[in-house]
Amino acid sequence: MTKVPVQFTLNGSEKAEFIDSGTTLLNALRDKIGDTSPKGGCHQGTCGACSVIIDGELRLSCLTLAETCNGATITTTSGLAEGGVLHPLQRAFLDTFATQCGFCTPGMIMAAKVLLDHTPNPSREDVVEALSGNICRCTGYEPIIQAVLSAARANSQNAA
Amino acid sequence: MALALQTFATVKDANAALKSAGTRYLGGGTLVVRAANEGDVSVSSPVRSTDPALSAIEVGGGKVRIGASVTMAEIARHPELGPLAKAARAVGGPAIRNMATVGGNLFAPAPYGDFAVALLALDAAVGTDNGEMPIETFLVGRDDSRAIVTSVSFTKPDNFRFLKVSRVKPKGVSVLSIAVVLEQAGDGTVSSARIALGCMADRPMRAKAAEKALLGRTLDPDGIAPALAAASEGTAPITDPIASAWYRAEVLPVHLGRLLLG
Numbered sequence: 145m146t147k148v149p150v151q152f153t154l155n156g157s158e159k160a161e162f163i164d165s166g167t168t169l170l171n172a173l174r175d176k177i178g179d180t181s182p183k184g185g186c187h188q189g190t191c192g193a194c195s196v197i198i199d200g201e202l203r204l205s206c207l208t209l210a211e212t213c214n215g216a217t218i219t220t221t222s223g224l225a226e227g228g229v230l231h232p233l234q235r236a237f238l239d240t241f242a243t244q245c246g247f248c249t250p251g252m253i254m255a256a257k258v259l260l261d262h263t264p265n266p267s268r269e270d271v272v273e274a275l276s277g278n279i280c281r282c283t284g285y286e287p288i289i290q291a292v293l294s295a296a297r298a299n300s301q302n303a304a
Numbered sequence: 305m306a307l308a309l310q311t312f313a314t315v316k317d318a319n320a321a322l323k324s325a326g327t328r329y330l331g332g333g334t335l336v337v338r339a340a341n342e343g344d345v346s347v348s349s350p351v352r353s354t355d356p357a358l359s360a361i362e363v364g365g366g367k368v369r370i371g372a373s374v375t376m377a378e379i380a381r382h383p384e385l386g387p388l389a390k391a392a393r394a395v396g397g398p399a400i401r402n403m404a405t406v407g408g409n410l411f412a413p414a415p416y417g418d419f420a421v422a423l424l425a426l427d428a429a430v431g432t433d434n435g436e437m438p439i440e441t442f443l444v445g446r447d448d449s450r451a452i453v454t455s456v457s458f459t460k461p462d463n464f465r466f467l468k469v470s471r472v473k474p475k476g477v478s479v480l481s482i483a484v485v486l487e488q489a490g491d492g493t494v495s496s497a498r499i500a501l502g503c504m505a506d507r508p509m510r511a512k513a514a515e516k517a518l519l520g521r522t523l524d525p526d527g528i529a530p531a532l533a534a535a536s537e538g539t540a541p542i543t544d545p546i547a548s549a550w551y552r553a554e555v556l557p558v559h560l561g562r563l564l565l566g
């Protein structure tokens with residue numbers, strides 16, 4: 145099998161690996177690089193558990209070939225906490241019980257982060273739309289929507 | 305799964321590579337990589353081109369040209385493509401829209417291809433290295449087409465309407481989608497109409513009988529009644545877990561009516 149080099153910035157640090165050509169970014173991150181925060185729920189683009197942020201845009205790592213990410217800047221949920229302090233979204237997910245089994249949570253947090261990066265004060269509709277590609281089988285979504293709205297409020301209070 | 309990706313700077317070189325067995329063009333990959341993940345071994349070597357012309361959007365002189373690698377998200381946020389934004393936003397969720405390309409949507413089988421329905425109503429020209437062809441001709445022959453689609457071009461419409469019906473809100477696979485481009489005479493009667501339907505066949509199709517029945521009519525319940533009665537003519541709706549062919553045929557006139565009166 146052809147090995148190809150890939151190099152990208154993952155959560156602020158440079159990564160360079162040789163991978164099998166055709167490896168999805170999801171498998172490269174989890175099996176090669178050891179970042180298991182993106183989850184493989186369906187490998188079909190349907191569940192959103194594998195969502196990551198590539199160059200500022202939400203993408204599905206299960207449908208992205210790793211070698212197309214050469215030179216990219218990639219953010220995953222494992223890169224959000226700083227020095228043991230949780231990101232406001234992570235804090236909000238815990239505080240509002242927005243995570244139960246937790247399998248969907250990293251994908252939800254990625255989708256929510258992209259939203260808040262562009263729209264710091266989203267409406268409820270904005271949040272529903274932003275999370276519309278992410279499936280949760282546990283919470284019934286309402287606590288997740290509340291978590292994103294409360295993280296947005298916490299952010300704007302910090303900024304004020 | 306073992307895929308060997310080949311990347312080319314020019315469309316010409318990528319087209320040459322696509323002559324080999326086991327190759328398939330890779331757009332955003334939402335269907336190609338998904339098929340590979342599901343165990344489809346018919347593609348062993350995806351081919352892509354990074355030609356910048358494929359990613360350009362040009363708007364000027366009432367004309368629009370969209371490169372085949374442009375994504376649904378890029379169309380949805382383009383300031384001069386306002387009316388089309390609704391059709392682009394109808395495709396998948398936010399992450400899918402960041403990946404799904406115009407080129408790929410032209411090949412997506414029903415229930416997918418919502419944006420291609422819009423392009424069919426716009427009577428777009430589909431461009432390859434061999435020149436342009438009308439989208440209707442393209443759709444008929446797409447299963448045998450190997451040439452890379454480079455662009456779609458169309459005249460900016462004055463009256464473009466789009467509707468996607470799905471069961472899951474705000475994102476869900478189509479029960480059906482409808483796009484309409486209308487021109488009206490000074491007295492309000494319809495002087496030209498193009499109506500495109502999604503999920504009413506295995507690929508987007510024109511509702512030609514309904515278009516004809518709309519000519520010279522006004523957009524009110526009585527005026528559009530003959531068009532609604534003719535809406536299903538020539539359709540062969542798909543049956544899938546979202547809806548049966550029977551259901552799709554039943555609801556088509558209702559939704560077409562809402563779009564025409566709306």
Ligand SMILES: Cc1cc2nc3c(=O)[nH]c(=O)nc-3n(C[C@H](O)[C@H](O)[C@H](O)COP(=O)(O)OP(=O)(O)OC[C@H]3O[C@@H](n4cnc5c(N)ncnc54)[C@H](O)[C@@H]3O)c2cc1C
Nearest residue numbers: 189331332333334335336396405407408411412417418453
């Ligand atoms: C979870 C999910 C939800 C979806 N929801 C929708 C939806 O609501 N509406 C909808 O319309 N679609 C939907 N899709 C289908 C798909 O994402 C879109 O149709 C998309 O536009 C396909 O584009 P792509 O670039 O990803 O195609 P790819 O997967 O890259 O390619 C698809 C096909 O087109 C060919 N192709 C691509 N580009 C070119 C080109 N330039 N020249 C020649 N051939 C080309 C490929 O060879 C392949 O055969 C969904 C998919 C998923 C996984």
Ligand code: FES
Nearest residue numbers: 185186187192206
């Ligand atoms: S694993 Fe990627 S969307 Fe489900």
Ligand code: FES
Nearest residue numbers: 244245280281282
């Ligand atoms: S918390 Fe279990 S799937 Fe969302």
